Amino acid sequence: xxxxxxTLSYDGTNYGGWQRQINAMTVQEMVxxxxxxxxxxxxxxxxxxxxxxxxxxLGQVMHFKTESSIPTERFALALNSKLPEDIRALRAQEMxxxxxxxxxxxxxxxxxxxxxxxxxxxxxxxxxxxxxxxLDLTAMDKAKDVFLGEHDYAAFMATGSCVQHxxxxxxxxxxxxxxxxxxxxxEGNGFLYNMVRIMVGTLVEIxxxxxxxxxxxxxxxxxxxKLAGATAPAKGLFLKEVYY
Amino acid sequence: xxxxxxTLSYDGTNYGGWQRQINAMTVQEMVxxxxxxxxxxxxxxxxxxxxxxxxxxLGQVMHFKTESSIPTERFALALNSKLPEDIRALRAQEMxxxxxxxxxxxxxxxxxxxxxxxxxxxxxxxxxxxxxxxLDLTAMDKAKDVFLGEHDYAAFMATGSCVQHxxxxxxxxxxxxxxxxxxxxxEGNGFLYNMVRIMVGTLVEIxxxxxxxxxxxxxxxxxxxKLAGATAPAKGLFLKEVYY
Numbered sequence: 001x002x003x004x005x006x007t008l009s010y011d012g013t014n015y016g017g018w019q020r021q022i023n024a025m026t027v028q029e030m031v032x033x034x035x036x037x038x039x040x041x042x043x044x045x046x047x048x049x050x051x052x053x054x055x056x057x058l059g060q061v062m063h064f065k066t067e068s069s070i071p072t073e074r075f076a077l078a079l080n081s082k083l084p085e086d087i088r089a090l091r092a093q094e095m096x097x098x099x100x101x102x103x104x105x106x107x108x109x110x111x112x113x114x115x116x117x118x119x120x121x122x123x124x125x126x127x128x129x130x131x132x133x134x135l136d137l138t139a140m141d142k143a144k145d146v147f148l149g150e151h152d153y154a155a156f157m158a159t160g161s162c163v164q165h166x167x168x169x170x171x172x173x174x175x176x177x178x179x180x181x182x183x184x185x186x187e188g189n190g191f192l193y194n195m196v197r198i199m200v201g202t203l204v205e206i207x208x209x210x211x212x213x214x215x216x217x218x219x220x221x222x223x224x225x226k227l228a229g230a231t232a233p234a235k236g237l238f239l240k241e242v243y244y
Numbered sequence: 245x246x247x248x249x250x251t252l253s254y255d256g257t258n259y260g261g262w263q264r265q266i267n268a269m270t271v272q273e274m275v276x277x278x279x280x281x282x283x284x285x286x287x288x289x290x291x292x293x294x295x296x297x298x299x300x301x302l303g304q305v306m307h308f309k310t311e312s313s314i315p316t317e318r319f320a321l322a323l324n325s326k327l328p329e330d331i332r333a334l335r336a337q338e339m340x341x342x343x344x345x346x347x348x349x350x351x352x353x354x355x356x357x358x359x360x361x362x363x364x365x366x367x368x369x370x371x372x373x374x375x376x377x378x379l380d381l382t383a384m385d386k387a388k389d390v391f392l393g394e395h396d397y398a399a400f401m402a403t404g405s406c407v408q409h410x411x412x413x414x415x416x417x418x419x420x421x422x423x424x425x426x427x428x429x430x431e432g433n434g435f436l437y438n439m440v441r442i443m444v445g446t447l448v449e450i451x452x453x454x455x456x457x458x459x460x461x462x463x464x465x466x467x468x469x470k471l472a473g474a475t476a477p478a479k480g481l482f483l484k485e486v487y488y
Contacts, residue, residue: 011366056367076363086366119320122255122330123300123371 001065004075005093005101008060011086013126013235017053018060024053027087031062034082039068048101048108048242049191054234056127059090059241063101101242107171109187109240112200112232117180128181129200129236135182135207137175143206143213144173146220147186147199154223156199157192158231166192166223173199185240194231202229245309248319249337249345252304255330257370257479261297262304268297271331275306278326283312292345292352292486293435298478300371303334303485307345345486351415353431353484356444356476361424372425373444373480379426379451381419387450387457388417390464391430391443398467400443401436402475410436410467417443429484438475446473 008031016024020032028045035043048061070078075092083089098104113128115121120130147170154166172187184203186196202219205211211219211229219227252275260268264276272289279287292305314322319336327333342348357372359365364374391414398410416431428447430440446463449455455463455473463471 009363009366011369080363085364085369088363088366090363119253119324119332119334120329122253122332125255125329127367 001067002072003063003065003095003097003099004072005061005063005095005099006076006079007090008057008062009088009090010057010060011126012051012054012056014086015053017055018047018050027051027060030083030087031079034079035064035066037082038070038078039066041066041068046101048105049239051237051239052194052234054126055237055239056235057239060239061101061105061242061244063095063099099244104244105190105242107187107189107243108191109172109185109243110191110196111186111238111240112184112196113236113238114182114184114204115180116182121180124181126235129204129233131204133208135204136209137182137207139209139213140203140207141175143203143216144175144184146213146216147173151220152223153192153195153220155219155225155228156195156202157225158194158198159225161193163192168192168195197232197234197237198225198228198230200232200236204232205229245311246316247307247309247339247341247343248316249305249307249339249343250320250323251334251336252301252306253332253334254301254304255370256295256298256300258330259297261299262291262294271295271301271304274327274331275323278323279308279310281326282314282322283310285310285312290345292349293483295481295483296438296478298370299481299483300479301483304483305345305349305486305488307339307343343488348488349434349486351431351433351487352435353416353429353487354435354440355430355482355484356428356440357480357482358426358428358448359424360426365424368425370479371482373448373477375448377452379448380453381421381426381451383453383457384447384451385419387447387460388419390457390460391417395464396467397436397439397464399463399469399472400439400446401469402438402442403469405437407436412436412439441476441478441481442469442472442474444476444480448476449473 020028043064045062045064072094076089079089115124115128115130150169170188174185176183264272289306289308316338320333323333359368359372359374394413414432418429420427
């Protein structure tokens with residue numbers, strides 16, 4: 001019985017997110033169907049974490065156990081022959097039995113895309129949040145470092161979420177510009193539900209002058225979701241890489 | 245009566261090309277419908293040229309005459325309120341009566357995108373030709389300059405096309421790399437039907453060693469479509485700009 005780790009890239013536009021559910025097609029369901037088609041086995045896959053409906057992945061990681069005789073180096077190719085074009089297996093790797101895509105993960109890297117053109121580009125309509133109102137990048141850049149390090153991120157978690165510990169560590173937060181696109185890169189040891197999108201929404205409100213950069217430490221310390229910014233739309237978010 | 249020039253960007257994936265036709269939704273049809281909705285007039289628009297089904301535009305240009313009272317500087321915004329998200333008016337400009345988007349055009353710039361990753365990216369599946377077999381960029385780079393200047397491009401025109409003159413001038417042909425993407429930039433004073441896609445297809449066959457770079461002058465001189473490479477898929481092609 002092999003324990004296989006597979007790295008996936010997907011366009012989340014047409015799916016109800018990662019996790020299997022009744023009323024929507026999901027990435028997990030498509031991958032499990034493709035695995036059944038190539039191995040004949042009913043395999044339950046485990047992702048490094050859920051992605052919401054509309055969120056994309058360049059490097060989502062999953063693992064599963066299989067008795068299949070398909071060689072590891074041909075597994076991604078075989079899977080792609082049964083997957084839709086908007087989900088691709090990038091590579092497969094045989095792992096020790098104890099490897100778990102979620103529990104073994106050390107950290108995760110995301111980026112978020114903002115289309116700053118006056119008119120929203122047809123080519124980013126599914127892959128960026130369009131904001132034609134200018135952003136004060138200096139204010140955003142000044143504010144972003146407040147997020148670095150270990151903090152209680154309770155104010156940056158979707159209301160109604162149920163977790164015991166809300167302390168997380170952010171290792172990297174950077175803004176990069178690529179013509180009309182602004183990318184916000186966020187890496188950390190773990191993320192609460194909607195945390196990246198609320199951090200982005202808060203940085204955008206700082207960029208629009210609705211929240212003052214100097215108030216960000218107070219917002220974090222308040223642990224009050226209402227004081228942070230709105231949740232940025234799902235379509236701008238990309239899970240870039242999971243580190244082990 | 246104003247003569248308006250409007251620059252458009254569109255994702256060609258869901259359209260049967262630019263030109264109005266019976267059996268498919270086209271970009272022209274969508275724009276004319278939106279114009280009718282905002283002006284009440286039945287306006288016939290003129291594009292700088294047709295784009296085929298699946299071909300994209302970052303800067304297609306059209307013109308039309310209108311009696312509408314919508315100010316020129318608000319025309320793009322008004323049009324966008326009635327256009328689908330995959331077609332956007334970027335800007336409007338009032339032109340002298342004699343301006344014609346097609347006949348006044350001096351040259352056009354296109355680029356073509358090739359996704360060279362081992363596995364086709366879900367994010368480029370509509371916007372690039374996926375070629376996992378490595379391309380010999382040195383051979384392509386050496387060959388490309390043969391296209392520069394004035395040539396009879398009869399060998400690079402879709403069979404069955406009907407034009408009197410097949411002589412065209414290419415001003416620029418360049419290859420640029422952007423991570424996994426290879427972009428082929430082509431600018432010229434005019435293009436025959438499918439000419440850019442056949443040029444790209446020929447360069448790719450040179451990159452794959454199927455056509456020898458040193459045979460390119462002979463292929464051009466032959467004026468024989470059969471000697472040039474296959475037509476590259478529509479989805480990788482972008483009309484970037486029209487110069488006047």
